[in-house]
Amino acid sequence: MQPPVTARQLLRYLPVLPAVLLLLVFLAGPVLWAFQASLTDAGLTGRSARNPSWVGLENYQRLFADPVFPLSVLLTVVFVAGSAVVGQNLLGLALAVLMRRARPAVSAAVGTTVVAAWVLPEIVAAFAAYAYFSGDGTLNQLLGRLGLARQDWLYAFPMMAVMLANVWRGTAFSMLVYRAALNEVPAEVSEAAQVDGAHGWQRFAFITLPMIRGSIATNLMLITLQTLAVFTLVWVMTAGGPANASTTLPVLAYLEAFKFGDIGYGTAVASVLILIGAVFGLVYIRLLRETRP
Amino acid sequence: MRRRALKTMSLIASAVIILTACSPGDPGNTSTTLKVAYQKTDSFTALDTMLQAAKQEFEAANRDVTVELQPIQANDDDYGTKLALALRSPSTAPDVFYEDTFKIRSDVDAGYLLKLDSHLEGWEEWDTFEDGAKAAGRADDGGTYAVPLGTDTRAIWYNRKVLEAAGVALPWEPRSWQDILDTARKIKANDPTVIPFNMYAGKGTGEGTVMQSFYEVLYGTGSTLYDEETKKWVVGSAGFRDSLAFLKTLYDEQLAVSPAEALDANVWKKVFGEWFPEGKLGATVEGSYAPSFWQDGGSYAWPGYEQEIGVAPFPTQNGQPPGAVSMSGGWTLAVGAGTKEPDLAFRFLTTALNEKNSLAFTVESSQIAVRKDVAADPGYLDANPFVRDVSKLVPVTRYRPATADYPRISAAVQEATEAVITGTRSPGEAAAEYDAAVADIVGGDKTVRK
Numbered sequence: 001m002q003p004p005v006t007a008r009q010l011l012r013y014l015p016v017l018p019a020v021l022l023l024l025v026f027l028a029g030p031v032l033w034a035f036q037a038s039l040t041d042a043g044l045t046g047r048s049a050r051n052p053s054w055v056g057l058e059n060y061q062r063l064f065a066d067p068v069f070p071l072s073v074l075l076t077v078v079f080v081a082g083s084a085v086v087g088q089n090l091l092g093l094a095l096a097v098l099m100r101r102a103r104p105a106v107s108a109a110v111g112t113t114v115v116a117a118w119v120l121p122e123i124v125a126a127f128a129a130y131a132y133f134s135g136d137g138t139l140n141q142l143l144g145r146l147g148l149a150r151q152d153w154l155y156a157f158p159m160m161a162v163m164l165a166n167v168w169r170g171t172a173f174s175m176l177v178y179r180a181a182l183n184e185v186p187a188e189v190s191e192a193a194q195v196d197g198a199h200g201w202q203r204f205a206f207i208t209l210p211m212i213r214g215s216i217a218t219n220l221m222l223i224t225l226q227t228l229a230v231f232t233l234v235w236v237m238t239a240g241g242p243a244n245a246s247t248t249l250p251v252l253a254y255l256e257a258f259k260f261g262d263i264g265y266g267t268a269v270a271s272v273l274i275l276i277g278a279v280f281g282l283v284y285i286r287l288l289r290e291t292r293p
Numbered sequence: 294m295r296r297r298a299l300k301t302m303s304l305i306a307s308a309v310i311i312l313t314a315c316s317p318g319d320p321g322n323t324s325t326t327l328k329v330a331y332q333k334t335d336s337f338t339a340l341d342t343m344l345q346a347a348k349q350e351f352e353a354a355n356r357d358v359t360v361e362l363q364p365i366q367a368n369d370d371d372y373g374t375k376l377a378l379a380l381r382s383p384s385t386a387p388d389v390f391y392e393d394t395f396k397i398r399s400d401v402d403a404g405y406l407l408k409l410d411s412h413l414e415g416w417e418e419w420d421t422f423e424d425g426a427k428a429a430g431r432a433d434d435g436g437t438y439a440v441p442l443g444t445d446t447r448a449i450w451y452n453r454k455v456l457e458a459a460g461v462a463l464p465w466e467p468r469s470w471q472d473i474l475d476t477a478r479k480i481k482a483n484d485p486t487v488i489p490f491n492m493y494a495g496k497g498t499g500e501g502t503v504m505q506s507f508y509e510v511l512y513g514t515g516s517t518l519y520d521e522e523t524k525k526w527v528v529g530s531a532g533f534r535d536s537l538a539f540l541k542t543l544y545d546e547q548l549a550v551s552p553a554e555a556l557d558a559n560v561w562k563k564v565f566g567e568w569f570p571e572g573k574l575g576a577t578v579e580g581s582y583a584p585s586f587w588q589d590g591g592s593y594a595w596p597g598y599e600q601e602i603g604v605a606p607f608p609t610q611n612g613q614p615p616g617a618v619s620m621s622g623g624w625t626l627a628v629g630a631g632t633k634e635p636d637l638a639f640r641f642l643t644t645a646l647n648e649k650n651s652l653a654f655t656v657e658s659s660q661i662a663v664r665k666d667v668a669a670d671p672g673y674l675d676a677n678p679f680v681r682d683v684s685k686l687v688p689v690t691r692y693r694p695a696t697a698d699y700p701r702i703s704a705a706v707q708e709a710t711e712a713v714i715t716g717t718r719s720p721g722e723a724a725a726e727y728d729a730a731v732a733d734i735v736g737g738d739k740t741v742r743k
Binding site: 152239 | 370378381396400402403497551552554558697708717
């Protein structure tokens with residue numbers, strides 16, 4: 001027989017109540033609102049601005065028939081995989097490992113440089129990146145001084161430019177996570193492996209990496225979700241162009257909702273983005289669980 | 294000791310500043326507040342100046358009213374978005390606001406704008422407004438919802454020195470597209486480092502691409518974007534293809550900027566700020582407000598621009614009548630439909646648009662006057678040497694078909710120009726894609742083949 005739930009037991013949940021309420025209002029609320037709006041023809045102006053009507057799944061039907069949508073999903077995946085999962089993650093890990101070996105002065109200098117890009121507000125970082133890659137930008141001036149040909153980076157290689165900018169801006173986070181994680185790896189384990197005759201690479205791959213698996217999964221989840229939502233950087237640098245060549249899902253959602261005033265359609269794009277984020281989140285949570293036997 | 298006292302003082306002072314910033318005005322002295330939303334940027338402060346003056350004037354005449362100016366720092370696109378978002382909710386909707394003429398119809402549909410007919414009846418100065426300008430504030434139901442601040446036209450602006458150096462007879466008056474191409478080629482042959490004749494294209498420059506480039510070409514072919522009689526969108530027109538082909542020629546022969554430069558949203562700043570003053574640009578199509586950038590106090594002040602710049606109407610395709618093409622936009626002041634003080638709000642609007650304030654604004658922002666008294670004022674006519682030239686285009690000028698679908702159609706046009714200048718589509722293919730996009734946006738039954 002179950003013991004009756006006492007008032008005392010209920011009272012125990014009281015301290016978490018504010019946090020739950022805040023989560024509901026500020027996280028679940030907007031998600032639900034976005035999903036609800038995506039089932040209407042809500043607009044920024046025009047007849048359906050004040051009194052949107054229910055259109056069911058029409059926005060989603062339109063979305064899946066839109067030729068820009070698959071391109072946009074592909075670009076988003078390339079952006080996340082290239083600049084977060086590979087770029088920020090591996091570069092951050094490499095920096096963290098190398099900084100443990102480097103002299104303190106070098107390590108401090110590198111650390112400060114990398115973190116400097118990270119502490120910039122996104123809009124400032126975006127303008128800096130635009131100024132770097134634009135036609136008369138720093139990169140072209142450097143190339144010019146070296147006697148190399150100029151390139152219109154934002155026009156000819158828009159995705160590469162925004163991905164490099166995102167790596168530049170975000171690597172500090174991965175680096176900091178991995179530095180903390182590597183500090184937690186006990187030196188004895190590594191030394192024991194050395195005694196057993198494992199080489200540097202082997203020790204790293206078979207001892208260090210498995211021991212920081214938890215941090216890897218957490219880091220991957222955070223940077224993936226962060227990069228999925230990157231808007232300012234892309235918007236300032238290329239505004240999704242040329243010819244949609246860098247229109248990631250957040251840019252597409254913004255264009256539809258605010259440039260064309262079609263909030264219903266824009267929130268449908270946003271809802272798909274939330275779903276993609278949720279799928280990534282679930283995968284990483286599974287990964288995290290498996291790391292704890 | 295003293296230092297500590299100073300520190301304490303400064304802390305208290307900053308706390309006071311923060312607290313007053315948080316409190317919603319002082320409810321003790323005034324009973325009514327009018328919220329006025331408008332655009333202000335580094336290069337566009339004329340409206341701010343005008344409304345500051347109107348605020349002083351209005352508050353002096355109405356002691357119990359506070360006018361709360363809410364400048365929005367944004368470009369045209371973002372200003373429209375921010376304003377629409379503010380209008381959506383009654384708690385943030387301004388009482389009086391700055392409204393783009395081409396948004397009026399859809400914002401009236403949305404119920405954001407107050408119908409002003411009954412107020413206008415009692416305002417005798419309304420008769421001093423030009424009829425054409427009055428129409429800009431009219432919606433589909435025939436009611437007037439906004440009062441125009443000014444209008445503009447578009448023309449060819451050219452650098453006299455560059456054309457002279459290439460042996461072009463001045464004043465330059467191209468009669469057809471061919472004249473433009475011939476002159477541009479002449480400039481190119483004379484000095485290959487100069488951009489002979491730029492026209493905006495692609496999505497980077499947004500509305501600029503259509504207003505200051507594509508429509509001048511399209512409307513000169515005899516074709517149109519929207520058939521006002523049948524209220525249908527025109528597809529499959531030869532004029533549309535010809536227009537794209539003209540842009541393609543300019544870009545392919547490098548008579549315009551490179552496609553990469555054209556797609557940069559900041560290209561217009563280079564046109565005004567670098568290329569024209571440095572003699573790197575032969576000519577371009579721009580708005581009648583161009584001198585406002587160059588005149589004293591403008592964002593790209595250029596002493597002596599009056600001697601170096603010339604202006605000419607944009608010709609029709611083969612010189613067919615009326616011989617010139619121009620596009621007009623313009624902005625208005627409107628009253629929010631949800632305002633609690635419609636009379637006060639309208640009176641503020643009339644203060645802002647009285648003769649003195651209108652004149653100052655029109656001159657400072659190089660607008661074309663919409664009030665007859667301002668139009669006849671010597672201060673306006675002599676504001677810059679080009680006022681008479683650009684005002685002459687008013688009889689031939691056209692307005693955008695400002696329906697709720699227009700922003701998407703405009704984007705489809707911009708996409709077509711982008712595909713053509715980057716060489717990913719031929720003019721025929723790009724026009725076909727535009728036709729399909731239009732049918733998709735408005736529905737096949739709302740299109741007409743012409």
